[in-house]
Amino acid sequence: MSYTLTEEQQLIAQSASDFAKESLDTIAVELDRTGHFPRAAIKALAGHDFLGLLLPEEVGGAGAGFVSYVNVVEILARSCASVAAIVSNHVLAAYVIQTWGTAEQKKLYLPGLAQGEVLGGIAACESGATGIPGGGSLVAIRQGNGYVLNGSKTFVRNAGEAGLYVVFAKTDATANPNVLTAFIVDAKAPGLHVGPKLDTMGLRGCPIADLVFNNVAVQDSAVLGSVNGGGAIIAATLAVASVAEAAQTVGLAQAALKHAATYSTQRIQFGRPIGSFQAIQVLLANVSANCYATRLAVLDAAASIEHGQPFLAEAAMVKLLALHLGQKSLIDVVQVEGGYGYSEEMTLARLYRDIAGTTVRDSPADFPEGRIAAEIA
Amino acid sequence: MLASITHPKLLLSDRECNHMQLTSDQLRLQAIAREFTAAHIIPFASKYDQTGEFPLFAVEEAKKAGLICMAIPKKFGGAEYDSVTQSVVVEEWAYGCAGFATTLSGNGLSSYPLLIAGSDEQKKLYFTPIVEGGLGAFSLTEPGAGSDAGSCKTTAKRVGNDYVLNGVKCFCTTGSYAKVFVIFASTDPDKGVKGLSAFVVERDRAGLMIGSVEHKLGIRSSNTIELILRDVCIPADRLLGKEGDGMKIAMKTLDMARPMVASIGVGVARRGLDECLKYLSTGKPSQMAQFTVADMEIQVEAARALVRSALSLKDAGLPYSKEAAVAKTFATDAAMQVCAAAQQLLGSLALSSASTVQKLLRDAKVLQIYEGTNQVQRMVIAGQILREQEAKQAAATGGK
Numbered sequence: 001m002s003y004t005l006t007e008e009q010q011l012i013a014q015s016a017s018d019f020a021k022e023s024l025d026t027i028a029v030e031l032d033r034t035g036h037f038p039r040a041a042i043k044a045l046a047g048h049d050f051l052g053l054l055l056p057e058e059v060g061g062a063g064a065g066f067v068s069y070v071n072v073v074e075i076l077a078r079s080c081a082s083v084a085a086i087v088s089n090h091v092l093a094a095y096v097i098q099t100w101g102t103a104e105q106k107k108l109y110l111p112g113l114a115q116g117e118v119l120g121g122i123a124a125c126e127s128g129a130t131g132i133p134g135g136g137s138l139v140a141i142r143q144g145n146g147y148v149l150n151g152s153k154t155f156v157r158n159a160g161e162a163g164l165y166v167v168f169a170k171t172d173a174t175a176n177p178n179v180l181t182a183f184i185v186d187a188k189a190p191g192l193h194v195g196p197k198l199d200t201m202g203l204r205g206c207p208i209a210d211l212v213f214n215n216v217a218v219q220d221s222a223v224l225g226s227v228n229g230g231g232a233i234i235a236a237t238l239a240v241a242s243v244a245e246a247a248q249t250v251g252l253a254q255a256a257l258k259h260a261a262t263y264s265t266q267r268i269q270f271g272r273p274i275g276s277f278q279a280i281q282v283l284l285a286n287v288s289a290n291c292y293a294t295r296l297a298v299l300d301a302a303a304s305i306e307h308g309q310p311f312l313a314e315a316a317m318v319k320l321l322a323l324h325l326g327q328k329s330l331i332d333v334v335q336v337e338g339g340y341g342y343s344e345e346m347t348l349a350r351l352y353r354d355i356a357g358t359t360v361r362d363s364p365a366d367f368p369e370g371r372i373a374a375e376i377a
Numbered sequence: 378m379l380a381s382i383t384h385p386k387l388l389l390s391d392r393e394c395n396h397m398q399l400t401s402d403q404l405r406l407q408a409i410a411r412e413f414t415a416a417h418i419i420p421f422a423s424k425y426d427q428t429g430e431f432p433l434f435a436v437e438e439a440k441k442a443g444l445i446c447m448a449i450p451k452k453f454g455g456a457e458y459d460s461v462t463q464s465v466v467v468e469e470w471a472y473g474c475a476g477f478a479t480t481l482s483g484n485g486l487s488s489y490p491l492l493i494a495g496s497d498e499q500k501k502l503y504f505t506p507i508v509e510g511g512l513g514a515f516s517l518t519e520p521g522a523g524s525d526a527g528s529c530k531t532t533a534k535r536v537g538n539d540y541v542l543n544g545v546k547c548f549c550t551t552g553s554y555a556k557v558f559v560i561f562a563s564t565d566p567d568k569g570v571k572g573l574s575a576f577v578v579e580r581d582r583a584g585l586m587i588g589s590v591e592h593k594l595g596i597r598s599s600n601t602i603e604l605i606l607r608d609v610c611i612p613a614d615r616l617l618g619k620e621g622d623g624m625k626i627a628m629k630t631l632d633m634a635r636p637m638v639a640s641i642g643v644g645v646a647r648r649g650l651d652e653c654l655k656y657l658s659t660g661k662p663s664q665m666a667q668f669t670v671a672d673m674e675i676q677v678e679a680a681r682a683l684v685r686s687a688l689s690l691k692d693a694g695l696p697y698s699k700e701a702a703v704a705k706t707f708a709t710d711a712a713m714q715v716c717a718a719a720q721q722l723l724g725s726l727a728l729s730s731a732s733t734v735q736k737l738l739r740d741a742k743v744l745q746i747y748e749g750t751n752q753v754q755r756m757v758i759a760g761q762i763l764r765e766q767e768a769k770q771a772a773a774t775g776g777k
Contacts, residue, residue, distance in 0.1 A: 199729060199731065200729060201732075270525045334742055335746065360720070361721060363726065364662075364665075
């Protein structure tokens, strides 16, 4: 495939870049300090059609594809990863409804999501110790023309700010605990509670909390896809999410690299810029090479998703590359700026925390290596 | 003073102790330090990390436990522990919190220049307030002189029987709370590195001012400040060694301090590993998790062995400069890798500000930076082994 962006993709990327420079560079420090939700920025992003990025034009979306989605996430993350995370989780929720929703569900939810009147969130992670996505403690019991949900989900991004959540619950608990169904749940549903916002090390502007379901009643019309068919939806959703999260890591690593490289041309030690030392060049070059490879892999996986090709193994490899890029960035980039890089008055300390907050396995059970190995055989 | 523990080995039956390498005195100190850490560091580390408050109470407690002036000779009222013993204690502190460990071991770092070059009078002047429970600070770095310590701009001008110091130092650990400082300044700026000199300066000297306090990514309870010197007048007898000895003293000080930073690395890595083990023991660990903790254990053990090996050389009076740099680099790289791996292993569980692993990840980073970045360590190591090789070849050629 060609890695040259189409004219449309270039325009979207340029528009994201202009927006980020104008509206995000200025708020990133403040968001990190206060941990407040960036309401104004999200509203402005909606005005630029970024919240409906993947949705078709007939529901008010931008009709862009996954390649543009990962481009936008990377670009936003270079300026403010909290905002990138909020947007990427919202866009993902909209994508899930667009892909698996009925005509009625699309008509009901997509215009609001496209316009950013409603923010979306995905509740996939369980609070059980093993944290296996989907498997575990949220149970849906059949009752009348619908289901009653009880249990909880954890580490839900956009929690408390979202107007709707795509939720995965166990619908056949006795026969097979791995059988899941996806539901669309209104944030105002009686019995749905948002736990306290987690005080996080990084991505502090992106709210993250538990969702607690206490006899939350939903109609059959809330079922997304088929009953007991949630497993395939969650697998695809998490795979797409990991590609977007990798794009976020690439954006953060790129921003950190740029900062450190600029610093290295200005910082004079031993009578010359430290950037003229091979030791510093090696630090920057290795992270940069990782970043380059990960970005290409992100774009390739995004193109596969966009063109309806298989992408689960590719997404797992992208996730692994992003994990490595994140670790390498944490270890090597602050090192370039030494004591100054370690200061919270400087930019790198924030990027360090944001990278640590981004490139995580969902849990010790999150094991992309297994999928990759199976795929090779 | 010291808690009375009669059977230290009974208290120290676990894998972290490496009994065989330690004497019974060292094991006893290890047990005391471990008790101290459990009582006075671990319960407070998270709170002091979040507020950035300086843990003066821990300094008080360390004094009571007899752990505050380990490097100071008995003649001056100190404990005069050998270096291995000091490192054993520092590892325990760091297991509790790298920030506390930095504060508590700071008296060691700032005492070393006196041990290296101080006269008895100077030692008395410097060690007395420390033995009484006060703190000392070492100030070498400047905004324009980090890795390149020789490009120091602070000057010390001889005026009659005094020196007058002027300049701005930075990243001075514990500066706000120190009673005495060792400050490096140039007595002959034209000579560069060879014009650097070291001075003992008391806190109450006029013109010595505390500037901005650093807000850091990690070790937040450790106090890091800018030190402003404006016409600070001190008697000429505060000069350590001779004019121009500064760089030599600074390098020897860092040789002594590096294995202690390495020990902080060992403590931090060991804690990162333990946090993973604590989590994994609640379920059936996957093979990936098992291999991850195995790799961590390999790094912890290897790092500790390097520290003790370097310090055994020092305690035996043998050269150990390269070994100190090797230990510092390996142990602090290990700490960083272990903490990054721990964060990956625990995933979302390490996101919260209340999680120990996220604090470890922030704390670990500084260990690769302070006391000479690990890039500078590699310069030291390569310099020495290349010089040795040159000498070997020269000897071989000369023999022909």
